[in-house]
Amino acid sequence: GENVEQHPSTLSVQEGDSAVIKCTYSDSASNYFPWYKQELGKGPQLIIDIRSNVGEKKDQRIAVTLNKTAKHFSLHITETQPEDSAVYFCAARPFPSNTGKLIFGQGTTLQVKP
Amino acid sequence: GAGVSQSPSNKVTEKGKDVELRCDPISGHTALYWYRQRLGQGLEFLIYFQGNSAPDKSGLPSDRFSAERTGESVSTLTIQRTQQEDSAVYLCASSSQVLGTGFFGPGTRLTVL
Numbered sequence: 001g002e003n004v005e006q007h008p009s010t011l012s013v014q015e016g017d018s019a020v021i022k023c024t025y026s027d028s029a030s031n032y033f034p035w036y037k038q039e040l041g042k043g044p045q046l047i048i049d050i051r052s053n054v055g056e057k058k059d060q061r062i063a064v065t066l067n068k069t070a071k072h073f074s075l076h077i078t079e080t081q082p083e084d085s086a087v088y089f090c091a092a093r094p095f096p097s098n099t100g101k102l103i104f105g106q107g108t109t110l111q112v113k114p
Numbered sequence: 115g116a117g118v119s120q121s122p123s124n125k126v127t128e129k130g131k132d133v134e135l136r137c138d139p140i141s142g143h144t145a146l147y148w149y150r151q152r153l154g155q156g157l158e159f160l161i162y163f164q165g166n167s168a169p170d171k172s173g174l175p176s177d178r179f180s181a182e183r184t185g186e187s188v189s190t191l192t193i194q195r196t197q198q199e200d201s202a203v204y205l206c207a208s209s210s211q212v213l214g215t216g217f218f219g220p221g222t223r224l225t226v227l
Contacts, residue, residue: 098169
């Protein structure tokens with residue numbers, strides 16, 4: 001079955017710096033890759049996603065890149081702010097999938113120091 | 115409602131007791147998911163509902179776990195004879211399409227003593 005590995009497990013950056021979180025997946029047929037942000041005591045919130053027919057997607061300070069050949073995808077946050085501090089999860093949807101089930105990485109705790 | 119709601123927010127129980135966790139999805143969302151999140155871990159898929167049927171139960175860890183959904187709305191996850199390893203946050207998500215984006219609820223934190 002699909003397996004998703006996420007690195008690093010913790011990341012500390014200074015406010016204004018960039019942060020990069022990387023994930024690799026095992027099933028080359030996976031076709032959808034969302035990223036979630038989870039704040040303390042809350043459920044995960046979708047922040048950006050990418051489909052397998054696209055190599056890069058950007059939304060303001062957040063971007064995601066996908067390398068299908070290498071089976072990895074990355075989250076890039078530029079100009080980090082203290083409110084970006086949270087746990088970030090990547091996920092992959094295996095194909096074929098008629099259930100929408102997602103396989104999640106282990107999470108990255110991002111700390112942005114003011 | 116405005117989002118996915120779950121109750122209770124916290125549940126402490128003794129080993130061997132049964133517990134019921136409730137999920138109220140966003141109105142009109144036909145797809146509903148349950149995930150489990152152990153401390154410091156990622157989310158593990160448990161079960162998927164489309165309407166009131168569950169075509170994918172592959173993530174339920176044992177026969178002590180069961181779930182149902184009624185009226186294409188509320189879902190209940192039941193854990194019988196709870197064990198300490200069941201301690202986790204149980205998250206529910208719903209979406210308007212099977213392959214659409216899921217909106218997560220805040221979760222129920224279950225502690226088994």
